[in-house]
Amino acid sequence: MGNRAHRKGYDGVVVTAPVTIPYERYSPKPAHWWIGRALKTLSTRSKLEAKDIDGLSVSSFTLFPDTAVALTQHFGLSPRWLDHIPMGGASGVVALRRAARAVAAGDVEVVACVAGDANHVNSFRNTLTAFSRFSQDASYPYGSGGPNASFALMTRNYMNAYGVTREDFGRICVAQRVNALSFPHALMKKPLSMTDYLGARAVADPVHLFDCVMPCAGAEGFLVMREENARALGLPFARILSTTERHNAFPDDPIQYRGGWALDKDEFWAMAGVSPDAVDLFETYDDYPVIVMMQIEDLGFCGKGEAAEFVRSRALTVDGDFPHNTSGGQLSVGQAGAAGGYLGLVEAVRQLTGEALGAQVENAKIAAVSGFGMINFDRGLCTAAAVLVSGGGDG
Amino acid sequence: MVDALKPPKRKDPLRYTRLPLAPPGARSRAALRFTARAAEGRLMLQQCEACGAFAYPPRDICGGCWSDELRWRDIPPEGKLLAETTLHASTNVYFRERLPWRIGSVKLAAGPVVLAHLHGDVREGDDVRIIARTDKSGQGVLMALPAKETENMSDDKALRALTCDPKFRRVLVTDVRTPLGQAVVRAALTAGASKVFLGVAREWTPFAGREALYALENTEVTPLDVTDGTSVSEAASSIGGKVDILINTAQYARPGTAMARRDVVTARDEMEVNFFGAMRLLQAFGPAMRGRGADGENSAVAWVNLLSVYALSNWPAYGVNAATQAAAHSLSQSARADFAGSGVKVVNVFHGPLDDEEHQPLPPPKVTPMALASGIMTALKEGVEQSFVGDIARDIAERWREDPGLLERELTLTKNLE
Numbered sequence: 001m002g003n004r005a006h007r008k009g010y011d012g013v014v015v016t017a018p019v020t021i022p023y024e025r026y027s028p029k030p031a032h033w034w035i036g037r038a039l040k041t042l043s044t045r046s047k048l049e050a051k052d053i054d055g056l057s058v059s060s061f062t063l064f065p066d067t068a069v070a071l072t073q074h075f076g077l078s079p080r081w082l083d084h085i086p087m088g089g090a091s092g093v094v095a096l097r098r099a100a101r102a103v104a105a106g107d108v109e110v111v112a113c114v115a116g117d118a119n120h121v122n123s124f125r126n127t128l129t130a131f132s133r134f135s136q137d138a139s140y141p142y143g144s145g146g147p148n149a150s151f152a153l154m155t156r157n158y159m160n161a162y163g164v165t166r167e168d169f170g171r172i173c174v175a176q177r178v179n180a181l182s183f184p185h186a187l188m189k190k191p192l193s194m195t196d197y198l199g200a201r202a203v204a205d206p207v208h209l210f211d212c213v214m215p216c217a218g219a220e221g222f223l224v225m226r227e228e229n230a231r232a233l234g235l236p237f238a239r240i241l242s243t244t245e246r247h248n249a250f251p252d253d254p255i256q257y258r259g260g261w262a263l264d265k266d267e268f269w270a271m272a273g274v275s276p277d278a279v280d281l282f283e284t285y286d287d288y289p290v291i292v293m294m295q296i297e298d299l300g301f302c303g304k305g306e307a308a309e310f311v312r313s314r315a316l317t318v319d320g321d322f323p324h325n326t327s328g329g330q331l332s333v334g335q336a337g338a339a340g341g342y343l344g345l346v347e348a349v350r351q352l353t354g355e356a357l358g359a360q361v362e363n364a365k366i367a368a369v370s371g372f373g374m375i376n377f378d379r380g381l382c383t384a385a386a387v388l389v390s391g392g393g394d395g
Numbered sequence: 396m397v398d399a400l401k402p403p404k405r406k407d408p409l410r411y412t413r414l415p416l417a418p419p420g421a422r423s424r425a426a427l428r429f430t431a432r433a434a435e436g437r438l439m440l441q442q443c444e445a446c447g448a449f450a451y452p453p454r455d456i457c458g459g460c461w462s463d464e465l466r467w468r469d470i471p472p473e474g475k476l477l478a479e480t481t482l483h484a485s486t487n488v489y490f491r492e493r494l495p496w497r498i499g500s501v502k503l504a505a506g507p508v509v510l511a512h513l514h515g516d517v518r519e520g521d522d523v524r525i526i527a528r529t530d531k532s533g534q535g536v537l538m539a540l541p542a543k544e545t546e547n548m549s550d551d552k553a554l555r556a557l558t559c560d561p562k563f564r565r566v567l568v569t570d571v572r573t574p575l576g577q578a579v580v581r582a583a584l585t586a587g588a589s590k591v592f593l594g595v596a597r598e599w600t601p602f603a604g605r606e607a608l609y610a611l612e613n614t615e616v617t618p619l620d621v622t623d624g625t626s627v628s629e630a631a632s633s634i635g636g637k638v639d640i641l642i643n644t645a646q647y648a649r650p651g652t653a654m655a656r657r658d659v660v661t662a663r664d665e666m667e668v669n670f671f672g673a674m675r676l677l678q679a680f681g682p683a684m685r686g687r688g689a690d691g692e693n694s695a696v697a698w699v700n701l702l703s704v705y706a707l708s709n710w711p712a713y714g715v716n717a718a719t720q721a722a723a724h725s726l727s728q729s730a731r732a733d734f735a736g737s738g739v740k741v742v743n744v745f746h747g748p749l750d751d752e753e754h755q756p757l758p759p760p761k762v763t764p765m766a767l768a769s770g771i772m773t774a775l776k777e778g779v780e781q782s783f784v785g786d787i788a789r790d791i792a793e794r795w796r797e798d799p800g801l802l803e804r805e806l807t808l809t810k811n812l813e
Contacts, residue, residue, distance in 0.1 A: 125486045129419065137426035138452035140419045141536050142498045142510045144487030145480075152480035153500050153510075156519070160478070205481045251458070254508045255477055255500055377452055378500065378510060 007271055013100045014227045014237035014391055017045045018349040020357075022185045023218035023334045026119055031062040034116030034336075036075055038219035042112050046223055046233055055081035055111030055224075057099055059091035059338035061127050062118040081108035088373030089285040090245070090382035091115050091341035092220070097243035097386065099224035109225065116219030117337025124215040127337070134377035145204050148212060150375045151288040152204035157255040158290050159206060161305065166206060168308040169289035170197040172324070173210050173331055175316035176286065180328020182318075183358035187214060187334040210331070213287050218336030220346045227391070236353035237391040238367075242272035245384040253379075259291075259372060260383035261298035269300065272387040276301045279387070280364045281323040281351055283344030285372040286331050291380070292324075295370045299385060318359035326351055327358055345369045345386070352390040365390045397515040400550035402563050402589065403692040415688030415738045416489040420532030425453035428467060433527035433535030436779035438472050440505060441465040451507035472525045473504040476539055479519045489531065497553070501525060501539050511537040512553045516545040528557040528778045531688070531738040533731070549776060558778030559697035559740055562587035564639035569594040569621055569676060572602040574751060575701075575764040576644040582768035583642070584613060586776065589693070592634055594619035594645075596626070621645045621672030631679035636687070641680055642699040642771060645672050648753045652714035662715050669719040670726060673700065677730055688738025697742050697775055698734065700727045701767070704745040704788040707795045708802045712757075713748075740780050744771050747787025760786045 019041040021034055035058060043049060056079045058068035068084035071077075081102050085091045092115065099111035117123075128146045130136065143149055158164060177192035192210060200209035223235075230237045244267070246260025261268070269275055276299065284295040293307035301322075302310040314322035327333055327347040330340045348367035350356050370385035422430065425441075432439040441450040443457035444464035456463055479499035485491045497513040501523060509525075517523050523539035530536045538557060541548065549560050566583040570576045571593045583591050591614045598618050609616065617634055620626040621643075647668035649661050656662070677698075684695035705713060706720035724743070731741045748754040750761035762785035770784030783792040794802045 128486055129421070133423050134452045136419070136421050137423050137429075139510055140421075140487075141530065141532070141534060142512060143482045143490050143496045144419060144485045145482040145490075145496075145498070146486055148484065149480060149482055149498060152482075153478045153498075156478040156480060157500070160519075202481070202483045204483065207480070254502050378508065 007267070008104075009271070010100045010104055010240040012227050013104045013224065014230045014239055015096060015100075015222050015224055015349055015388065016230045016235040016237035016353075017042050017223040018346040018353075018355065019045060019221045020185055020346060021116065021219040023187055023216045023336050024119070025187060025214065025216050025334070026121055027217040028120060029118060029217065031060045031116055031118045032066070032071065032074060034118065034217060034219035035060060035071065035114050038114045038116055038221040039075060039112055042114070042221050042223055046235060048110060048233070050075070050077050053077060053110050053112050054079050055099060055102060055108035057083040057085060057095040057111055057113040059085045059087065059095060059115035059341060060117050061088075061337045062123055079108075081111060087341065087382040088338060089287060089341040089380070090371035090373040090384040091338050092343075092345035093243060093369060093371045093384035093386045094245055094382070096222075096224065096240065096345060097245060097384070100240050100243075103224050103226060110229065111224040112221060113224060114219060114221040115338040115342040117217060117339055119215055119217035119337070132374075132376045135375065139377050147287065147375050148204040148207055150378060151290060152207040154256050154379070155206050155288065155290040158257050158293070161257060162308060164293070164308040166198060166208070167194065168311060169211060170194050171311045172286070172289040172292050172316060173197055175320070176325045176329045177332050178317045179326050179359065180332030183327040183333065185357065186328045186332050187216060188328070188332040207288065211288050213330040213335035213340070216334035216336050218334065218339050220336070220339040220342035222346055222349055230391075236355065238349050238352040238388040239391055241274065241387040241389050242268055243384070243386040244268040247383070248381045249383065256379035257294065258298050258304070259294055259380065261295065261370065261385055265298065265300045268385060268387075274366060274387065276368070279366050279368045281326055281348065281361045281367045283325055283348045283367065283369045284329070285341065285344065285370060286325055286329040287335065287340070287372070289331070291372050295372065299368065299370060318361055323361045326356070326361055341371050341373055344371070348388055352388055396545060397547045397551045399547045400563060400692060406691070412687065413689045413691075415531070415686070415736065416492070417532035417736045417738070418489045418530050419487055420534050420736065422534055423453065425455055426535070429453050429527070430529060430533070430535035432467065434529050434780040435782075436526070436528065436777050438470055438525060438527040439467045440470050440507065442468045449503075449505045449507055451509055470503065470505040474501040474523050474525050474539065476500070476513070476517055476519055476521050476523050477502050477508065479513055493552070499539060501537070509537050511539045514538065514540045514548070514554055515551045516541045516548065529740065529780060530557060533735055559640065559742065559775040560587070561640060561772065561775055563589045564693045564696065565590040565592070565637050566640045566642060567592040567594060567617070567634065567638045567680070569619060569641070569643045570645035571595055571608060573644065573764075574604070575646070575749060575767060577604050577608050578764035578768035579642055579644050579771060580608065580611065580614065582765075582772045584611060586772045588640075589613060590615060592617045592638065594630070596620035596622075621675060622667045624675055627675040627679045631683070635680050635683040638680060638684060639687075639693050639695050640697045640699065640775065641676065641684065642701075643673055643676060644701060646701065648703070648713060648716045650713050650716070652711050656715065662719070665716055665719040666722070670722045673723050673726055677726070677733065681730070681733060684739050685734055685737040695739050697740050698730065699742045699744060699771060699775070701771070702727070702743055702745050704747055704783065704791045706745070707791065708799060708806055710806050740778070742774055742779070743781050744774055745781070745783045745788045745792065746770070747785045747791070762788070
C-alpha cells in the first residue's frame with residue numbers, strides 16, 4: 001500500500017475557461033444565481049451548450065436545501081457525471097482532480113466545475129452556526145468567534161513554536177494587497193502598508209483585521225475536458241502534472257501546525273516531475289496568513305518552521321521572485337464562500353494561459369495551487385494541492 | 396488577580412433592563428450527556444471500552460478503533476493551557492455584549508485537547524483545573540481555572556456566568572419559621588448575599604428563633620404563605636423584581652403510606668406546601684426572575700428547590716410524602732423548560748431525612764439544617780443544578796444511578812430493610 005508509483009497521470013486532460021462572477025460584499029441573490037451565472041459564463045466562453053456539458057461539479061455552503069442534484073433540473077442539465085464537493089477551501093483542487101480522472105477514464109466529456117455562494121446580511125452567521133456537529137458541540141459555545149478564534153489559537157501556537165512575529169504575517173498580507181490593486185474583481189482597492197497592517201484592530205488576538213478575509217458573494221468556475229476538445233474550441237488551457245488530497249492528517253497534533261500536504265509532498269512532487277524550485281507562481285489558500293506559511297513549509301518550499309524566514313527573504317508580489325496569490329488572494333479579493341476554494345486555481349489557470357485579469361507573471365509556465373478547508377472543532381481537515389503547467393510551449 | 400467584584404449600584408428603575416441572551420445552545424445527543432453530567436458539576440468524557448482512548452468532542456464511534464462502546468467516565472480535572480486568544484468579535488449576541496472574551500486550547504491529562512473558557516488568572520502555559528458546568532443556555536461547557544485558589548477567584552466574570560454565587564445577590568427564603576429556613580438565611584448572608592428576604596407565613600404568630608432572626612442585618616421580613624395564592628401574589632408584587640435567588644424552604648412532611656393513613660387530608664396538606672406551594676411561587680415569582688437573567692452583576696440566577704431524595708424512589712416510611720416530593724421534582728423539571736435560555740438555573744438540592752421535629756423518630760444519619768443550608772450555598776457557588784446533601788441522599792443517588800429498578804425493590808420489599 002505504501003508504494004504509490006503506480007499512480008496514473010492526467011495525460012490528455014486539460015483545465016480551461018477560468019471564469020469569475022465579480023464579487024459583491026452583500027447581495028440578496030441566492031447561491032443558485034451565482035452558480036448559474038458562472039455556468040452561463042463558462043458556456044459563453046467555450047461556446048458549449050447545456051447538451052455539450054455532460055459533467056457538473058458544484059461546491060457551495062449556501063445552496064440548502066438543494067444540492068448539485070437539484071441544480072441539474074434548475075439549470076436544465078442532463079449530466080452523466082455529477083459531483084458535490086463540500087470541502088470549502090479544498091474544493092477547487094478536489095473538483096479538478098476528480099473531474100480530470102473521470103474525463104481521462106472516458107466517463108464524461110466535459111465537466112463544468114463551479115463554486116459559488118450567496119452572502120446575505122445573515123449568511124455568514126448562519127453558516128457558522130450550523131457548520132459541523134463538532135463545532136456546534138465543542139467550539140461555537142466558546143465565544144462564537146468562528147474561524148477567527150480557531151485560527152487565533154493556531155496562530156498563537158505557531159508563533160510560539162517558531163518565533164514568528166506579526167510582521168512576518170504582515171509581509172504576506174501586504175504583498176497580496178499589492179497584487180490585488182491591479183485585479184479588477186478585488187473588493188479591497190486601497191493599498192495596505194505594514195503600518196496599517198500592524199495598527200489594525202485585534203479581532204481574536206493575535207489575529208487582527210487584515211489577517212481576516214471579508215465574506216462576500218461570488219462564483220468561480222472552470223472546465224475540464226480532453227486536450228483535443230479544448231483545441232477544437234480554441235480555448236487556451238493548462239495541463240495537470242500532479243494532485244494530492246488528504247483529510248484529517250496528523251489528528252494527534254494537540255494544535256494544528258501542519259497539514260496533510262506534509263504527509264504526501266514527496267509523492268506529489270515526484271508525480272509532477274518537477275521540484276518546488278521550478279514553480280513560477282504559488283496560489284495558496286489564504287483565509288489567514290498562518291495557513292499560508294504552513295502550505296509553503298508543508299509543500300516543501302522551505303523546511304518546517306522556516307516560512308517566516310522564507311517570506312522575509314523573498315518578494316511575494318507578481319513581479320517578485322516568488323509570485324504568490326497573484327490576484328490578491330482571498331485576503332484582498334474577498335472570500336465568496338466555497339468559491340474561495342476556487343480562487344487560486346482559477347487565477348493559476350489564467351496566469352498559465354496568459355489571461356491574467358491583473359498583473360501577469362512573466363513567463364509563467366508552472367503553477368502550484370493548494371487548498372485547505374473545513375474547520376471542524378479545532379482544525380482544518382481538508383488539504384489538497386495541484387501542480388499545473390501551461391498548455392503552450394512544449395505542449 | 397481578578398478585580399474584586401464591586402457591590403452593584405442601586406438600579407435606576409427607568410433604565411432599560413437588558414434582556415437575557417444565551418450562548419449557542421444547539422448540541423448533538425452525545426453532547427447532551429456531557430451537559431447532563433456538567434449540570435451535576437461532574438467532569439466526564441467518553442472512554443472507549445475497547446481501546447481505552449478518551450474522546451472529545453463527544454461522538455458515537457471511537458475515532459481510534461471504531462468501537463461503539465463509549466462509556467462516560469469521570470476524568471481528573473488537570474490540564475495545561477497550550478494557547479489562548481482574546482476574542483474582540485463574535486457572531487453571537489450574548490458574547491458580543493460581553494467582549495473581550497478569552498478562550499484557550501487545553502490539553503487534558505486524560506489526553507484530548509479541548510476548547511475552554513478561561514478564568515482571568517490563567518495564562519498560556521499554566522497548569523489549570525478544568526470544570527464542567529452549564530452555561531446560560533443550559534448546555535454544558537468547560538472552563539479552565541487556576542490550579543490553585545487565587546484572590547477574588549469567584550468574582551471572575553466568565554466564572555460568575557457559570558455559577559449562581561450569592562455574593563451581592565438578593566435572596567428570598569420562602570419559609571423562615573423553621574430551623575432549616577433560619578439556617579439558610581444565615582448561610583446566605585455568610586455567602587455574601589446583599590439582602591435576604593425572610594418569607595414568613597402567619598406573621599402574627601410567634602415562632603422559635605424569631606427575634607434573633609429579625610435582628611440580622613440586611614434582612615427584610617416579607618409576609619409569605621406558600622399555601623395562599625393571594626399571599627404569594629402580594630409578596631411577588633412587592634419584592635418580585637428584586638429576587639435574584641429564590642430558595643424554597645417550605646416543606647411539609649408526615650410519615651406513612653396510603654394504607655397507613657385513613658384519608659387524604661394530610662396528603663392534601665403536604666401537596667399544598669410541597670407541590671402547589673412550589674407552583675404558586677413559580678407562577679408569581681418565575682416570570683420576573685426569567686426576565687432578569689441578565690440584569691447586571693446581581694441578575695436573577697437561581698431557583699432552588701429542596702427535595703427529599705425519596706422523590707427519586709419511594710421510601711414507604713414516608714410513602715405519601717415521597718409521592719408529593721416526586722410531584723415537586725417533576726414540576727422542577729418542567730420549570731427547567733420555563734427558565735430555559737433565561738440564565739436562571741433550576742437548582743435541585745436533594746437531601747435525606749432532616750434532623751428536625753418532622754423526622755423526630757428516625758435514627759441517624761439525618762441532615763442538620765446547617766448542613767443542608769451549607770450544601771445549598773455550595774451548590775450555588777459551584778453553579779451546579781443538582782446536588783445531593785448528606786450521607787443518605789448521596790447513598791440513594793448512587794444506587795438510583797446504578798439501577799433505579801433495583802433501588803425500588805430495595806426500598807419497598809421491607810424484608811430487605813434490616
